[in-house]
Amino acid sequence: MGEDFHVHIVVYGGQFDPAVVGQMPPVDRFAIIQVVKTSLKKKHLNYPLSPEQFFSNDDGNVLRLSPRIKLLRWIDKAAIIETSSTSKEQKEAGTLCTVAQVRESKYLLKLLPLWSSFIVFGLVLSAGNTFFPEQGARMISQRYLIFLLTFEAIIRATISYLSKKLISKFVPETKQRQAQVLRTFIGTVMSTVCCVVAWRVEVRRLEKRKQSENMSMFWLVPQFCLLGLMEGLALHGCDEYSSSHFPERMEEIMITYNNLMWKTGDTLFELLSEALGLDPNYLKDIGCVEEMTIGNSYYPECPQPELSIGIATHSDPGFVTVLIQDQIGGLQVFHEDQWFDIAPVPGALVVNLGYMMQASLITNMFVFMQLITNDKFKSAYHRVLSNKEGSRISIGSFFMNNSCSRRYGPIKELLSEVNPPLYPEITLKDIYNNQSLKNNELSALDKLKLASHSG
Numbered sequence: 001m002g003e004d005f006h007v008h009i010v011v012y013g014g015q016f017d018p019a020v021v022g023q024m025p026p027v028d029r030f031a032i033i034q035v036v037k038t039s040l041k042k043k044h045l046n047y048p049l050s051p052e053q054f055f056s057n058d059d060g061n062v063l064r065l066s067p068r069i070k071l072l073r074w075i076d077k078a079a080i081i082e083t084s085s086t087s088k089e090q091k092e093a094g095t096l097c098t099v100a101q102v103r104e105s106k107y108l109l110k111l112l113p114l115w116s117s118f119i120v121f122g123l124v125l126s127a128g129n130t131f132f133p134e135q136g137a138r139m140i141s142q143r144y145l146i147f148l149l150t151f152e153a154i155i156r157a158t159i160s161y162l163s164k165k166l167i168s169k170f171v172p173e174t175k176q177r178q179a180q181v182l183r184t185f186i187g188t189v190m191s192t193v194c195c196v197v198a199w200r201v202e203v204r205r206l207e208k209r210k211q212s213e214n215m216s217m218f219w220l221v222p223q224f225c226l227l228g229l230m231e232g233l234a235l236h237g238c239d240e241y242s243s244s245h246f247p248e249r250m251e252e253i254m255i256t257y258n259n260l261m262w263k264t265g266d267t268l269f270e271l272l273s274e275a276l277g278l279d280p281n282y283l284k285d286i287g288c289v290e291e292m293t294i295g296n297s298y299y300p301e302c303p304q305p306e307l308s309i310g311i312a313t314h315s316d317p318g319f320v321t322v323l324i325q326d327q328i329g330g331l332q333v334f335h336e337d338q339w340f341d342i343a344p345v346p347g348a349l350v351v352n353l354g355y356m357m358q359a360s361l362i363t364n365m366f367v368f369m370q371l372i373t374n375d376k377f378k379s380a381y382h383r384v385l386s387n388k389e390g391s392r393i394s395i396g397s398f399f400m401n402n403s404c405s406r407r408y409g410p411i412k413e414l415l416s417e418v419n420p421p422l423y424p425e426i427t428l429k430d431i432y433n434n435q436s437l438k439n440n441e442l443s444a445l446d447k448l449k450l451a452s453h454s455g
């Protein structure tokens with residue numbers, strides 16, 4: 001096992017069995033009410049130090065109450081087992097929720113602000129397509145309505161094109177997602193303004209009608225302008241957001257896949273610990289399996305692959321990446337000055353040891369596998385080539401630890417007189433301040449090596 005890991009990447013045969021989906025407990029969508037009620041009742045409790053004080057913690061000693069949002073932390077208290085009675089009694093009395101229920105509820109609550117703004121946006125959008133033209137048809141010079149609709153379509157297309165272009169041209173790549181979210185947000189705010197303007201115009205139209213007067217259709221220009229603006233800014237973002245958060249049929253499979261990846265991570269880190277001659281729980285205990293992010297990559301078919309790249313040479317953030325890829329191929333690993341294809345094997349997962357960092361929207365996250373194993377495990381440089389055979393999809397599960405102040409250095413048990421530490425102890429913050437690591441330079445880890453070993 002140890003030997004395999006020196007070859008940078010191993011193929012780990014773990015079948016993803018769709019039948020498992022059927023065995024998963026169904027997600028209780030109404031648990032959120034119970035969870036909020038219970039956590040309000042338990043607001044006075046102190047936050048426990050040990051994961052065992054949480055009910056039905058699905059993974060023993062590792063507590064998974066993500067998403068970790070400070071504002072929602074009080075909700076975690078719904079799963080605290082009180083000492084006054086048994087957990088069974090508390091469950092029956094409806095004063096105890098499971099960790100899984102709390103986690104689900106937090107994910108839903110996190111979406112609420114966006115959902116509510118999408119509802120306003122959706123309503124204004126449908127009113128804009130149905131009610132606004134109806135309004136125009138009841139006003140003077142309604143024959144010009146077609147021009148107003150064309151005007152709105154031009155604004156929508158122009159704003160959509162310009163805002164996308166401006167973001168891709170002037171916003172640094174690492175901030176582009178944030179800029180897209182901001183653009184969508186401004187669009188949803190516009191929809192509220194549009195709603196107010198349309199309401200005022202309609203009130204005025206009805207008042208005039210009472211006095212048997214009619215209004216000119218040109219009163220509708222502001223609301224059509226706003227409609228075009230809000231659609232141009234937010235339609236794309238809302239679509240993208242919805243497709244990544246809402247599809248029901250994908251919900252179950254994603255949860256199952258997520259759970260399978262946690263289990264794979266547990267097994268993997270046990271095996272890696274054993275391969276290092278350590279206690280099977282060693283790597284788990286130092287926080288290697290505390291956080292996992294799933295990232296999907298889509299590589300469109302490219303007519304001239306030799307002129308483009310899929311993903312440039314890099315090494316992954318975090319400790320380990322578990323990757324599932326389709327049958328198209330294109331992933332390559334750098335080993336002994338050569339690029340090797342990692343050919344897709346049906347039903348197999350690719351396990352990649354990480355050590356670098358990557359900019360992400362929320363934070364920069366990275367901890368070193370190579371560093372903590374004192375070079376026993378080498379992280380792998382890899383890239384993905386474009387291809388003209390067809391589009392390719394891969395799903396990566398990145399195991400990492402986001403704690404900024406936690407110190408990581410070579411594992412003491414691996415050190416001896418003949419195997420002295422090659423790296424200093426560092427924190428995430430130190431890594432963040434190191435420019436070459438930030439740039440993901442090929443020799444970046446060498447620069448960290450202690451003076452006696454460099455050069």
Ligand SMILES: O=C(O)CCC(=O)C(=O)O
Pocket residue numbers: 295297311316323325331382384393394396
């Ligand atoms: O798509 C792949 O096969 C690899 C993706 C990858 O390297 C990454 O997301 O870090």
Ligand SMILES: [Fe+2]
Pocket residue numbers: 314315316382
């Ligand atoms: Fe990667």
